[in-house]
Amino acid sequence: MPRIRRKKKRAPEPVRSRGRRAPIIELNEVTKVYPGGHMALDRVSLSIGRGEFVFLVGPTGCGKSTLIKTLIRELDVTDGTVRIAGRDIGALPDKKIPQLRRNIGTVFQDFKLLPNRTVYDNVAYALQVIGASRAEIREQVPATLRLVGLSTKLHNFPDQLSGGEQQRVAVARAFVNHPPLMLADEPSGNLDPVTSIGIMQLLYRINKTGTTVVVVTHDREMVDNMRRRVVELYEGRVVRDEVSGGYTEESTTEFGMRMAAEIGVGPGGERKTNGHGHSLAR
Amino acid sequence: MSRILFFFSEAFRALRRNGAPTLAAVITTVVTVVLLGVLIPVFQTAQAKSDEVRDELNVQFALYDDATNAEIAQAKEKIEAIPEVASVTFISKQEALATLKSELSDKSIVEELHTNPLPASFQVTATNASDLPQIEREVMGTSGGGKPDPVSPAISNPFSRQQSTQQIAKVTSALKIVLTVIMALLVVASLMLVGNTIRLSIFTRRREVEVMRLVGATRWFIRWPFLIEGVVVGFVGGLVAILILWIGKITIVDPLSDNGDSFALAQHNSTIAFPVLIAILFGAAILVSTIGSGITLRRFLRV
Numbered sequence: 001m002p003r004i005r006r007k008k009k010r011a012p013e014p015v016r017s018r019g020r021r022a023p024i025i026e027l028n029e030v031t032k033v034y035p036g037g038h039m040a041l042d043r044v045s046l047s048i049g050r051g052e053f054v055f056l057v058g059p060t061g062c063g064k065s066t067l068i069k070t071l072i073r074e075l076d077v078t079d080g081t082v083r084i085a086g087r088d089i090g091a092l093p094d095k096k097i098p099q100l101r102r103n104i105g106t107v108f109q110d111f112k113l114l115p116n117r118t119v120y121d122n123v124a125y126a127l128q129v130i131g132a133s134r135a136e137i138r139e140q141v142p143a144t145l146r147l148v149g150l151s152t153k154l155h156n157f158p159d160q161l162s163g164g165e166q167q168r169v170a171v172a173r174a175f176v177n178h179p180p181l182m183l184a185d186e187p188s189g190n191l192d193p194v195t196s197i198g199i200m201q202l203l204y205r206i207n208k209t210g211t212t213v214v215v216v217t218h219d220r221e222m223v224d225n226m227r228r229r230v231v232e233l234y235e236g237r238v239v240r241d242e243v244s245g246g247y248t249e250e251s252t253t254e255f256g257m258r259m260a261a262e263i264g265v266g267p268g269g270e271r272k273t274n275g276h277g278h279s280l281a282r
Numbered sequence: 283m284s285r286i287l288f289f290f291s292e293a294f295r296a297l298r299r300n301g302a303p304t305l306a307a308v309i310t311t312v313v314t315v316v317l318l319g320v321l322i323p324v325f326q327t328a329q330a331k332s333d334e335v336r337d338e339l340n341v342q343f344a345l346y347d348d349a350t351n352a353e354i355a356q357a358k359e360k361i362e363a364i365p366e367v368a369s370v371t372f373i374s375k376q377e378a379l380a381t382l383k384s385e386l387s388d389k390s391i392v393e394e395l396h397t398n399p400l401p402a403s404f405q406v407t408a409t410n411a412s413d414l415p416q417i418e419r420e421v422m423g424t425s426g427g428g429k430p431d432p433v434s435p436a437i438s439n440p441f442s443r444q445q446s447t448q449q450i451a452k453v454t455s456a457l458k459i460v461l462t463v464i465m466a467l468l469v470v471a472s473l474m475l476v477g478n479t480i481r482l483s484i485f486t487r488r489r490e491v492e493v494m495r496l497v498g499a500t501r502w503f504i505r506w507p508f509l510i511e512g513v514v515v516g517f518v519g520g521l522v523a524i525l526i527l528w529i530g531k532i533t534i535v536d537p538l539s540d541n542g543d544s545f546a547l548a549q550h551n552s553t554i555a556f557p558v559l560i561a562i563l564f565g566a567a568i569l570v571s572t573i574g575s576g577i578t579l580r581r582f583l584r585v
Binding site: 056072095098099100101102103106112113114115116117123128130131133134142173 | 284285288295296299300306489490491492493496497498499500501504
């Protein structure tokens with residue numbers, strides 16, 4: 001399987017001199033300004049190591065999705081560098097972009113399945129794209145579908161599945177070639193709480209196999225329960241980065257406490273909102 | 283090898299699953315190809331006919347009655363030496379009278395003549411009808427202006443049996459241009475129609491392309507099945523259209539052209555041969571639908 005951990009012929013930079021230990025994601029002063037002047041990312045610097053499980057939280061429009069899109073080069077950054085496995089993807093020629101994407105599994109809120117293919121074919125497509133042999137496909141696809149718990153629905157079409165099942169197919173497709181990195185952009189945004197837990201458990205299991213998982217979410221309960229690393233974005237900036245955090249910062253701002261007390265959102269007095277109060281918007 | 287098979291199976295899967303747009307693309311191709319298949323020979327025949335009319339145009343030069351055979355032969359050679367001249371025919375006094383007789387309804391007029399007033403003449407045709415005035419000037423030696431100084435003393439003066447030689451030449455060349463323009467427009471319109479139908483059928487699947495890019499499919503990996511789809515649509519559409527044209531040829535055109543000259547229009551010798559026509563239409567159908575697919579995809583494949 002192709003890996004992007006390829007050495008360039010340039011003189012090694014400090015980051016790359018760490019070789020295999022280079023963080024899987026490394027953003028350095030990344031700025032993204034959309035045409036029209038909206039600044040979606042404002043000098044974001046972030047480093048995510050191999051094997052980490054990271055929640056990316058923040059209100060709508062804070063730049064989370066933009067961040068995910070820059071990681072798969074669906075968007076070019078205005079300034080700064082994005083490194084995946086030590087490699088500056090901004091310098092990647094267009095022809096190499098598919099190669100990059102094959103090494104990053106992506107899951108989206110709207111599943112993005114191919115509607116005219118069966119579950120099996122949807123997952124197999126990710127392998128066909130990388131030129132896997134038929135034997136590999138015949139082995140990997142059922143195994144991965146078993147992992148996500150869909151081994152009985154191989155020949156169903158996406159519109160015959162529930163939302164949760166469709167998302168499992170999407171996860172299977174993202175994971176079938178065992179990429180070193182998996183990005184999930186609000187994977188449970190369209191799903192009910194119980195189903196969400198299932199998806200999150202699935203992502204957690206995938207993380208246990210060594211794959212780095214980055215999850216964008218609004219699901220406060222999930223983040224609070226899992227107590228993993230939390231990166232919070234607000235208006236394009238990283239405002240919080242905790243190794244083991246909750247959905248909201250445990251701050252003592254008066255505004256946050258009042259909000260929690262008055263509308264009863266959040267864990268009441270125990271845990272308060274952060275200074276911006278925006279995380280209650282959900 | 284397995285990859286080629288994969289592309290083909292992808293293409294056929296898409297054709298099956300997108301029945302309505304596929305059918306629309308095929309039908310558009312059929313209609314367009316049939317239209318072209320009928321109109322190309324018709325236009326060609328019209329052009330050939332107008333060429334024929336032009337070929338019949340000529341200029342005649344009357345000869346003095348006292349010209350000797352040697353002088354006539356020499357004059358003929360000189361006229362034939364003019365580059366624009368296609369043929370020179372000598373018409374004797376007797377032949378001219380016979381022709382006049384056959385054209386007149388009241389033959390008594392000729393009977394009453396005791397002598398033959400008609401001169402012998404040369405009937406000169408040009409390779410290109412519009413060169414006739416030029417030939418006339420050269421023969422009469424008036425190309426530089428001034429007094430006539432014919433190439434031979436045997437030649438007396440030019441006359442045209444068709445008064446409107448120049449007008450006919452003009453009309454036919456205008457007709458030719460008009461036909462060519464209409465033909466070109468029709469071809470362009472057909473290509474765009476087919477191209478557009480294909481674009482539409484791909485446009486409905488742009489999300490599919492988006493997903494393919496997302497999982498890291500290269501451009502050509504996405505493109506090949508679509509191109510093969512285009513080839514298949516062109517192939518099937520072309521095949522059906524040619525079948526229709528062929529049936530039409532056997533049942534309508536062929537029986538008519540068997541009745542001697544009555545349907546000469548469709549059997550004119552300069553009309554394109556049926557197999558050649560088929561080959562061109564078939565190739566065009568496939569090419570257009572393939573290019574149509576390719577161009578449309580470009581828009582969705584931009585990273």
